[in-house]
Structures are given as C-alpha cells and as structure tokens.
Amino acid sequence: MKTRLNGPFVVPVRDIVRHPGEMREHQFSVTLKEQWGEGIVSYEAGSEIDVDVRLESVHEGILASGTVDAEYKGVCGRCLKDIAEPVEVEFQELFAYPGDEETDFEVQDDHVDLETLVREAAVLSLPFQPVCQPDCPGLDPNTGERLAESTGVEPDAPIDPRWSALQQITDQGNAADRRGPENTEES
Numbered sequence: 215m216k217t218r219l220n221g222p223f224v225v226p227v228r229d230i231v232r233h234p235g236e237m238r239e240h241q242f243s244v245t246l247k248e249q250w251g252e253g254i255v256s257y258e259a260g261s262e263i264d265v266d267v268r269l270e271s272v273h274e275g276i277l278a279s280g281t282v283d284a285e286y287k288g289v290c291g292r293c294l295k296d297i298a299e300p301v302e303v304e305f306q307e308l309f310a311y312p313g314d315e316e317t318d319f320e321v322q323d324d325h326v327d328l329e330t331l332v333r334e335a336a337v338l339s340l341p342f343q344p345v346c347q348p349d350c351p352g353l354d355p356n357t358g359e360r361l362a363e364s365t366g367v368e369p370d371a372p373i374d375p376r377w378s379a380l381q382q383i384t385d386q387g388n389a390a391d392r393r394g395p396e397n398t399e400e401s
C-alpha cells in the first residue's frame with residue numbers, strides 16, 4: 215500500500231526520522247469528504263474527526279499512537295430514532311522505514327499517513343447494534359409505533375423496594391419505562 219502524501223491525515227516526521235528517542239505530538243481535525251462506515255450508523259461526510267497523535271522515533275521507524283474523537287450518526291437499531299453519539303478510540307501502529315519487506319505502514323518521504331489507521335480504528339468502534347438508550351423498548355410489533363414515545367403513562371405508584379427487583383425482571387422487553395425514583399441508581 216503506497217502512502218498518499220497529500221492527504222489530510224499526512225503528518226511530517228522529518229525532524230525525528232532516524233533520531234530514536236525523539237518524540238513529537240500533533241493535534242489536528244479533518245472534515246470528512248466521504249462517509250466512513252457502511253452500517254446503520256456511520257461517520258457522515260462533513261463530520262469532523264479529531265486526531266491527537268504522538269509520534270516516537272524508534273530504530274525500526276516511527277511509532278504512532280493516539281486517540282480519535284468523532285461522532286457517529288444514524289438510527290437506533292430497535293426504534294429507528296435518529297441518534298448521534300461521540301466516540302473516542304485509541305490507535306497504535308509502527309510506520310517502518312522503507313526496506314526489503316513491503317509493509318502496510320511505511321514512512322514515506324519523511325511523512326506518515328495516518329488515514330488508514332484512523333479510519334480503521336474509528337470504523338471498528340462503530341456499534342453493530344446501536345441503540346438510542348440501553349433500555350430502548352423498540353417498536354410495538356403490532357402498530358409499529360415507538361413504544362418509548364407512544365406510552366404517555368405516568369409512573370405507577372411507588373413499588374415496594376422488596377418487589378422492585380422482581381418488577382425489573384418482568385419489565386424486561388415490556389413497553390413502559392417504569393424507572394421510578396426508587397431505583398435511579400440503575401441509571
């Protein structure tokens with residue numbers, strides 16, 4: 215894989231190349247020109263990816279480690295409501311100096327291109343089953359309406375705490391959001 219030296223994730227490392235022990239830190243933001251991710255949630259074109267990277271010169275090359283901050287958007291996998299969630303994910307990879315062996319990540323013309331690294335870290339952190347909230351009750355199988363929003367019922371009278379654990383079990387998969395003041399420690 216050849217590095218594109220003009221991409222938005224290209225970082226110069228000229229001043230630390232072949233100087234083991236030297237280290238530089240960079241922070242930058244990239245506005246995506248294309249969508250990242252193919253699922254029901256993704257990083258949309260136009261959204262911002264924040265990269266915080268530490269580049270360390272080692273004998274074999276440049277070790278890049280850092281974090282990606284981004285926000286994915288899409289729909290809840292249960293109720294189809296629009297969702298947007300921040301993501302922070304770490305990455306680390308060695309960019310080797312060009313040599314006999316072809317490697318996926320290489321220092322090229324005193325630059326490293328973090329795009330593949332950042333993209334893979336961000337896309338792999340997308341949830342397979344995104345939900346708007348952990349206890350999203352989903353859609354009513356009969357009407358297709360959102361259960362969380364269609365039930366305008368007031369919370370029931372306080373439940374005896376001795377029964378609340380049992381109540382939570384029987385409520386699993388049930389429609390109403392019964393989270394009352396007596397069991398807020400769950401939230």
Ligand SMILES: [Zn+2]
Nearest residue numbers: 290293346350
């Ligand atoms: Zn939902």
